[in-house]
Amino acid sequence: xxxxxxxxxxxxxxxxxxxxxxxxxxxxxxxxxxxxxxxxxxxxxxxxxxxxxxxxxxxxxxxxxxxxxxxxxxxxxxxxxxxxxxxxxxxxxxxxxxxxxxxxxxxxxxxxxxxxxxxxxxxxxxxxxxxxxxxxxxxxxxxxxxxxxxxxxxxxxxxxxxxxxxxxxxxxxxx
Amino acid sequence: xxxxxxxxxxxxxxxxxxxxxxxxxxxxxxxxxxxxxxxxxxxxxxxxxxxxxxxxxxxxxxxxxxxxxxxxxxxxxxxxxxxxxxxxxxxxxxxxxxxxxxxxxxxxxxxxxxxxxxxxxxxxxxxxxxxxxxxxxxxxxxxxxxxxxxxxxxxxxxxxxxxxxxxxxxxxxxxxxxxxxxxxxxxxxxxxxxxxxxxxxxxxxxxxxxxxxxxxxxxxxxxxxxxxxxxxxxxxxxxxxxxxxxxxxxxxxxxxxxxxxxxxxxxxxxxxxxxxxxxxxxxxxxxxxxxxxxxxxxxxxxxxxxxxxxxxxxxxxxxxxxxxxxxxxxxxxxxxxxxxxxxxxxxxxxx
Numbered sequence: 001x002x003x004x005x006x007x008x009x010x011x012x013x014x015x016x017x018x019x020x021x022x023x024x025x026x027x028x029x030x031x032x033x034x035x036x037x038x039x040x041x042x043x044x045x046x047x048x049x050x051x052x053x054x055x056x057x058x059x060x061x062x063x064x065x066x067x068x069x070x071x072x073x074x075x076x077x078x079x080x081x082x083x084x085x086x087x088x089x090x091x092x093x094x095x096x097x098x099x100x101x102x103x104x105x106x107x108x109x110x111x112x113x114x115x116x117x118x119x120x121x122x123x124x125x126x127x128x129x130x131x132x133x134x135x136x137x138x139x140x141x142x143x144x145x146x147x148x149x150x151x152x153x154x155x156x157x158x159x160x161x162x163x164x165x166x167x168x169x170x171x172x173x174x175x
Numbered sequence: 176x177x178x179x180x181x182x183x184x185x186x187x188x189x190x191x192x193x194x195x196x197x198x199x200x201x202x203x204x205x206x207x208x209x210x211x212x213x214x215x216x217x218x219x220x221x222x223x224x225x226x227x228x229x230x231x232x233x234x235x236x237x238x239x240x241x242x243x244x245x246x247x248x249x250x251x252x253x254x255x256x257x258x259x260x261x262x263x264x265x266x267x268x269x270x271x272x273x274x275x276x277x278x279x280x281x282x283x284x285x286x287x288x289x290x291x292x293x294x295x296x297x298x299x300x301x302x303x304x305x306x307x308x309x310x311x312x313x314x315x316x317x318x319x320x321x322x323x324x325x326x327x328x329x330x331x332x333x334x335x336x337x338x339x340x341x342x343x344x345x346x347x348x349x350x351x352x353x354x355x356x357x358x359x360x361x362x363x364x365x366x367x368x369x370x371x372x373x374x375x376x377x378x379x380x381x382x383x384x385x386x387x388x389x390x391x392x393x394x395x396x397x398x399x400x401x402x403x404x405x406x407x408x409x410x411x412x413x414x415x416x417x418x419x420x421x422x423x424x425x426x427x428x429x430x431x432x433x434x435x436x437x438x439x440x441x442x443x444x445x446x447x448x449x450x451x452x453x454x455x456x457x458x459x460x461x462x463x464x465x466x467x468x469x470x471x472x473x474x475x476x477x478x479x480x481x482x483x484x485x486x487x488x489x490x491x492x493x494x495x496x497x498x499x500x501x502x503x504x505x506x507x508x509x510x511x512x513x514x515x516x517x518x519x520x521x522x523x524x525x526x
Binding site for chain 1: 178180205206289345346349350351352353433434436437438440509511512513
């Protein structure tokens with residue numbers, strides 16, 4: 001079983017961080033994992049995405065062209081990748097940033113006003129969407145998530161782990 | 176041992192430090208820069224020297240100088256930067272010095288692009304500078320293998336007193352995978368040839384690549400080629416995957432081999448008997464392994480992120496007795512497993 005997750009949005013939204021956190025969760029759950037960023041003339045505000053594969057088998061190509069799960073945090077990402085999601089897949093959309101709706105009927109779309117919730121609670125939108133993703137996919141437990149966060153948040157910023165768990169729960173509980 | 180999640184470039188740098196690389200000379204270029212950056216952070220603290228040179232040419236000549244004194248030295252760059260280093264690499268080979276050179280390949284020619292590519296195969300295996308010489312060329316396919324091959328590259332470079340290259344690419348450099356670092360090795364290799372101060376206790380050593388007498392140069396080159404013959408007899412290495420009963424065999428190295436392994440699995444799931452041979456050494460090329468593993472195959476498909484550079488070596492390996500076809504994407508485009516599967520089907524006339 002392989003889960004291919006594509007995170008996409010603007011540079012600065014925590015796209016690469018989200019991917020890294022999930023990759024670490026996979027590692028902790030004793031899975032094969034790979035993390036591949038889009039790279040190049042990337043910058044804050046520019047397009048950014050990253051491919052994360054979590055699998056029971058050794059991972060072949062780390063580049064995801066047809067994700068099982070898409071996290072889209074802006075309109076260009078939504079427009080570019082919504083058509084690539086595998087039939088039966090799931091898309092998690094920051095509806096504060098994306099006012100469009102998906103016309104496909106062969107995938108499940110979850111619209112979470114993540115950026116709005118984030119500013120209301122002084123948290124991060126990307127992590128809120130991650131919470132919704134683990135709720136709808138069962139990919140990881142909260143325990144695995146905490147351990148994953150501990151791995152990718154430096155010790156000097158350890159106080160942010162609880163904030164991230166809080167954000168994750170807001171996304172998890174959002175209906 | 177704890178698995179860490181690291182980028183190929185960073186893992187490579189850490190592995191080099193752990194296996195005793197004491198001098199790193201670099202110059203920034205995408206998609207290699209994390210390697211230099213990591214070295215800048217860690218090398219001094221590890222008791223070595225990190226120096227950002229004024230150019231790629233300066234960096235390779237610093238490697239020549241450092242290697243002359245017998246320390247483990249390394250430089251890294253990406254395709255256009257490697258072209259600049261080629262003069263220095265020839266001098267290093269001509270001086271019989273060990274060193275490790277990293278090429279995190281990107282699209283070319285010219286400034287090309289910054290996305291992953293394998294279009295420097297010819298350069299690495301056939302023409303990494305002027306004159307009669309070879310460098311050892313290793314092609315990792317995962318972040319773990321990047322780590323394992325760096326220390327092996329240093330060992331082999333020291334053993335044979337010649338440059339070794341790790342031919343990585345933008346995909347392997349940028350991706351993160353779990354990696355385990357082997358226990359640190361600290362076996363000091365005797366280097367009686369090193370120009371590191373004779374203290375009036377021995378004759379002075381001279382490191383040189385200039386021979387005015389033609390016969391002297393000829394003799395030196397011929398001696399060096401005897402060493403190459405020994406290497407060709409012992410070092411070639413390749414991974415074979417599902418080749419035993421395979422009718423269609425893919426040859427691919429590096430990141431492309433990962434894509435091809437996925438394609439082989441897709442083919443097998445459809446009942447197509449596909450297999451993969453993945454050269455781990457590009458020079459010396461694993462011709463015997465390819466010849467033997469393809470004995471019963473109907474056809475061979477060489478897949479590369481180039482317009483077809485390794486394919487000629489595959490044809491030579493099978494002595495042109497098999498149908499060898501080519502499929503590639505270039506310019507920084509990464510082939511997909513589905514594309515490769517379609518090529519396997521085309522090769523077998525399957526639909």
